[in-house]
Amino acid sequence: MSEPLLFKDIDEPGLATRAVYERRGGYASLRRALQMESDAVLAELEASGLRGRGGAGFAMGKKVSFLPKGSIDKYLVCNADESEPGTFKDRELMQKTPHMLIEGIAIASYAAGANKSFIYIRGEYVHQADVLDAALAEAREAGYVGENVLGSDHSLSLVVHRGAGAYICGEETGLLDSLEGKRGNPRLKPPFPANQGLYQGPTLINNVETLSTVPAILGMGGAEYAKLGTETSKGTKLVSVSGHVQRPGNYEIELGIPSREIVYGLAGGPPDGREVKCWFPGGSSSPVLLADDLDLPYDFDSLAKAGSMLGSGAIIVVDDATPILDVALKVAKFYRHESCGKCTPCREGTNWTVKMLERIETGEATPMDLEIMASVQEQIIGNCLCVLGDAMAMPIGSLIAKFRDEFEQHIETARGAVAAGAVV
Amino acid sequence: MNLREQIEAKMALYPDRRSAALPALEAAQRVHGWCSPAALAEVAEVMDLTPAYLESVATFYDMLETEPVGRHSIYVCTNISCSLRGADALYEAVREAAGEDAELNVRAFECLGACDIAPMASVDGVYVGPLEAKDVPQLLDDIRAGRPVLPDKQLSRRLVADPNANSQQFPEHPIEEPAR
Numbered sequence: 001m002s003e004p005l006l007f008k009d010i011d012e013p014g015l016a017t018r019a020v021y022e023r024r025g026g027y028a029s030l031r032r033a034l035q036m037e038s039d040a041v042l043a044e045l046e047a048s049g050l051r052g053r054g055g056a057g058f059a060m061g062k063k064v065s066f067l068p069k070g071s072i073d074k075y076l077v078c079n080a081d082e083s084e085p086g087t088f089k090d091r092e093l094m095q096k097t098p099h100m101l102i103e104g105i106a107i108a109s110y111a112a113g114a115n116k117s118f119i120y121i122r123g124e125y126v127h128q129a130d131v132l133d134a135a136l137a138e139a140r141e142a143g144y145v146g147e148n149v150l151g152s153d154h155s156l157s158l159v160v161h162r163g164a165g166a167y168i169c170g171e172e173t174g175l176l177d178s179l180e181g182k183r184g185n186p187r188l189k190p191p192f193p194a195n196q197g198l199y200q201g202p203t204l205i206n207n208v209e210t211l212s213t214v215p216a217i218l219g220m221g222g223a224e225y226a227k228l229g230t231e232t233s234k235g236t237k238l239v240s241v242s243g244h245v246q247r248p249g250n251y252e253i254e255l256g257i258p259s260r261e262i263v264y265g266l267a268g269g270p271p272d273g274r275e276v277k278c279w280f281p282g283g284s285s286s287p288v289l290l291a292d293d294l295d296l297p298y299d300f301d302s303l304a305k306a307g308s309m310l311g312s313g314a315i316i317v318v319d320d321a322t323p324i325l326d327v328a329l330k331v332a333k334f335y336r337h338e339s340c341g342k343c344t345p346c347r348e349g350t351n352w353t354v355k356m357l358e359r360i361e362t363g364e365a366t367p368m369d370l371e372i373m374a375s376v377q378e379q380i381i382g383n384c385l386c387v388l389g390d391a392m393a394m395p396i397g398s399l400i401a402k403f404r405d406e407f408e409q410h411i412e413t414a415r416g417a418v419a420a421g422a423v424v
Numbered sequence: 425m426n427l428r429e430q431i432e433a434k435m436a437l438y439p440d441r442r443s444a445a446l447p448a449l450e451a452a453q454r455v456h457g458w459c460s461p462a463a464l465a466e467v468a469e470v471m472d473l474t475p476a477y478l479e480s481v482a483t484f485y486d487m488l489e490t491e492p493v494g495r496h497s498i499y500v501c502t503n504i505s506c507s508l509r510g511a512d513a514l515y516e517a518v519r520e521a522a523g524e525d526a527e528l529n530v531r532a533f534e535c536l537g538a539c540d541i542a543p544m545a546s547v548d549g550v551y552v553g554p555l556e557a558k559d560v561p562q563l564l565d566d567i568r569a570g571r572p573v574l575p576d577k578q579l580s581r582r583l584v585a586d587p588n589a590n591s592q593q594f595p596e597h598p599i600e601e602p603a604r
Contacts, residue, residue, distance in 0.1 A: 010584045073439075085503045085535040092584060116439065123450070123487045124499070124536050126549030127580055159437050164446050165486030167534065181445030183484040199440055242505035242539030249540045250584055284504050284535075316505055316539075330504045334534055340484075 002228055005216040005236050006209070007252040010096050016131055018138040021099040027144060029218035033107045034152045041111040045214070047222030049234035054079055054170075054207030055283070055312045057300050061222075064112045066194035067202045074114040075203040077179065078105055078211055080121035080128075081163055081170040084283035085334060086314035089238035090208035092250050094121070094128040097212070098135035102158070104211035106144055107218055110154045112204045117156060119208075120175050123164040132160045167338035171386045172205045174340065185342050186386035209238055209313075229255035233299035237313050241267040244274065244319035253298065260294040263317055274319040278402070282311020284331050285391035287398035288318075307398070324403040325410050328396055329357045335392035346389030349380040353396055363418035365411050374400050427455050431470045441471065445481050449488055458489040486533070494529040496567050498522070499546040502532040505539035509554070514543045517557040521564055528567070541579055551579035 004010075014020040021027070033041045046061030067074055078101065082090040094101060101119070109117050121129045136158060139145045147155045161179055168174040169184040176198050178184035197203025213235065217225045228235045233255040239262055242248045246268030253262060263269060263279065270276060278288040281298070287308040289296070296302050300310045318327055336350040356373045359365040377393035377400075384390070400407060425433065431448040435441035448467045449459055456463035459482040464475040471478075482488040500515040515532050522528040536551070538544045544553025547567060552574045555563070559574060566573040575581075 007584060082537050083535060086505050086539055087535075088537045088539055091537050095580070096584065122537070123446075123485070124533075124546060124549075126546075127551070161443075162447065162450065163485070164450060164488050166484060178446070179443060180440060181442035181481070183481055240539065242542060243508045248505075248542065314539075316508075318508065322508065326507075327504065330507055334503055337534060 002236065002254050004252040006093065006097075006100070006212055006238060007250075010092070015097050016095070016099070016135060018099060018135070018142060021097065025219070026099050026215075027103055027142075029215040030103050030106050030144060031150060033110055033218050034150055034154065038111050038113060038154075041107065041218070044218060044222035045108075045111060048217045048225040049222075049232075050210065050213055050217060050225070051233065051300060052207055053209035053213070053237065053313065055084065055285075057310060060206060060210050063194065063206070064108065064204055066192070067112050067114070067204055068195070069113070073116065073199075073201045074112060075198045075201055076105060076109045076112060076114040076117040077175065077198060077203055077205045078117070078119040078208060079170060079172065079175060079205055080119050080125070080208045081175060082125075082208070082312075083122055083167040083170050084285060084312045084314060085331075086240060086242050086280060086283050086316040087312040088240045088242075089250050089313065091125060091128055092238070093208055093212050094125070095131055098132045099139065100212045100215055101132075101208055102135060102139045102144065104214035105158060106139075106149060106156060107214050108204065108206065108211055109156050110149075114204060115155050115157065117158045118179060118198075119158070119160045120169070120179055121160060121162055122169070123162050129160055129162050136160060166340075167334075168340045168386070168388060171388065174386065175205070176203065183340070185340050186388075188385055230297065230299050230301075232301045233310075237298075237310075239298070240312075240314045241317070242314070243279075243317040244270045244276075244322070245317050246271055255299045256297045256302075258294070259296050259298045259315075262298055263294060263315060267315075267317070270317065270319040274321055277318050277320040277322060277324070278327075278399075279318065280314070280316040280395065282309045283314040284316065284334065284395060285387075286311045287394045288402065290402065323410070324399060324406050325357065325360060328399045329354070329361070331395050331399075332357055332392055335388060339388055343384035343386075343389065345380045345383045346392075349376050349389055350392050352376055353392065360407065360411050361414060363414035363416075365414075367408055367411055369411070370400055370404065370407055427451060427466060428470050431467060435471065442473065444471065445473070445478065446485070449478065449482055453488060457495060458492050460492070489529075494525065494527045496527055496548055497529045497531070497546070498563075498567070499531050499533035499536060501534070501536040501538070501542070501544055501546075503535035505535070506542040506544060509542040510556075511543035514545075514555055514557065514560075517560050518545070518563070521560045525564075528564070538579055541577075541582065544579070547573045552577045553579065 050060045051057045169178045173187035174184040193203040226234045251266045276291040332353045341347045377397040380389040380393040430451045434444035434447040452463040464478045468475045502511045522530045541553030
């Protein structure tokens with residue numbers, strides 16, 4: 001593994017303060033960027049090949065380049081609504097090294113020509129939002145944020161905006177509505193936020209980890225950064241590992257290392273005597289993979305080719321002592337709770353999926369229900385304004401496909417118990 | 425600052441003052457205990473919005489309370505990663521120990537973004553974990569006494585590079601659904 005970039009000094013005492021961050025080389029990249037033309041900064045971002053770290057994996061530089069030129073009001077919004085089950089990497093960055101994020105925002109806003117920026121942080125992250133507010137006050141005082149940043153022509157306002165508990169606000173257009181003081185319902189796309197986003201203005205939306213990587217890219221140069229990782233997955237990535245592993249936590253890895261090295265090497269694998277039954281490679285929205293798939297390189301394309309996705313970089317490990325029905329129910333119930341209710345396939349599909357899974361548990365289901373349930377998943381995918389419904393349909397569909405025998409067995413056992421007069 | 429001044433300060437931060445709706449409702453909830461009709465009316469007047477509009481916003485978000493609740497919130501994460509490590513039993517234990525205490529607002533919550541300290545809870549915004557059933561009495565004692573809750577288990581003290589801090593026993597039965 002190369003040297004860590006994001007976690008370089010992560011446990012340095014006082015790293016959240018400007019003094020320590022600067023002593024470790026902080027804000028040098030912003031100074032460098034402001035000496036360059038904004039187009040040259042954008043070129044560095046594009047050369048780095050950095051792909052968005054929030055879930056979709058879209059090329060960050062390209063996203064910046066989509067914003068129209070000219071002097072109209074443009075916005076940068078940092079998506080800090082980290083809510084994908086299993087994901088806790090942005091929390092670590094904001095809490096431990098908030099100035100890295102602020103520096104990244106200042107550089108990216110310069111490249112994009114945006115003068116107003118916001119960090120939309122989930123309301124549950126109370127401590128992290130307080131840390132960010134304190135760091136922002138320090139950054140303002142030092143002239144890293146505000147009118148004429150470090151004496152340049154670039155001006156930037158930044159507001160830390162706290163959400164109030166809704167998974168859907170991590171979806172970029174739901175986030176924009178929420179930031180405008182509304183219910184966080186996703187919008188119809190197009191228009192895409194790059195053209196019409198916050199307050200109808202051109203808006204760049206990036207995840208915390210993506211923006212926090214920007215200072216390192218400017219520091220080492222885009223071409224140098226692009227040497228890390230694989231051909232299509234450049235750089236390092238924070239991976240949150242949780243569930244049945246002995247050392248859950250955040251790890252910075254170079255993209256493309258074997259998944260096994262993360263699950264067993266870094267996180268210690270399942271406890272003694274237990275085996276991996278399945279694992280979610282990119283949060284609970286990603287289709288599950290099996291133990292054999294642990295040999296896959298951990299990068300965007302390898303996981304996509306295997307029918308899943310890297311998503312937010314959250315690996316959830318489920319061991320062989322866990323009934324698969326329980327996992328499916330947990331996942332489905334979450335999406336039912338979080339569906340905003342705007343699109344019928346998602347609102348009804350998540351609800352029916354939970355009901356059908358519960359029928360299995362209570363002995364009321366027949367094997368045909370599995371077919372119906374699988375077809376419900378297929379009818380959700382691609383038929384809604386956003387991908388929340390898909391985010392349930394993909395993992396549930398994969399669980400049914402990969403553990404059909406166990407589901408059928410569960411149906412038979414529960415039916416048998418009911419027939420024998422047992423109370424379920 | 426009184427509530428009006430707090431809301432006005434928030435409104436001044438945004439190009440469109442309606443953006444202050446969530447911070448304003450959150451501030452009103454801190455004063456009134458929940459998003460009561462009186463709280464909504466007060467926010468509506470300052471922001472020049474209707475109470476009905478604000479109610480539609482408040483009902484959308486999990487952290488805005490639309491019924492009276494206890495003043496201490498205990499969110500127990502019961503999503504997948506915490507459940508795999510015994511969160512459902514933990515939630516039941518907290519609920520049972522809290523009993524009829526009207527000061528405590530015990531809720532099963534969706535993923536709180538702290539699966540590294542699973543199973544965990546957020547107590548008035550402070551993250552603590554990994555929790556076991558035997559931690560629950562101390563947790564509630566700390567809340568009731570107004571002390572920092574379980575100081576040794578607070579997330580803010582955890583080092584990134586010390587994942588062994590979380591090595592622990594696994595529960596016998598990983599997922600236990602609460603009784604329906």
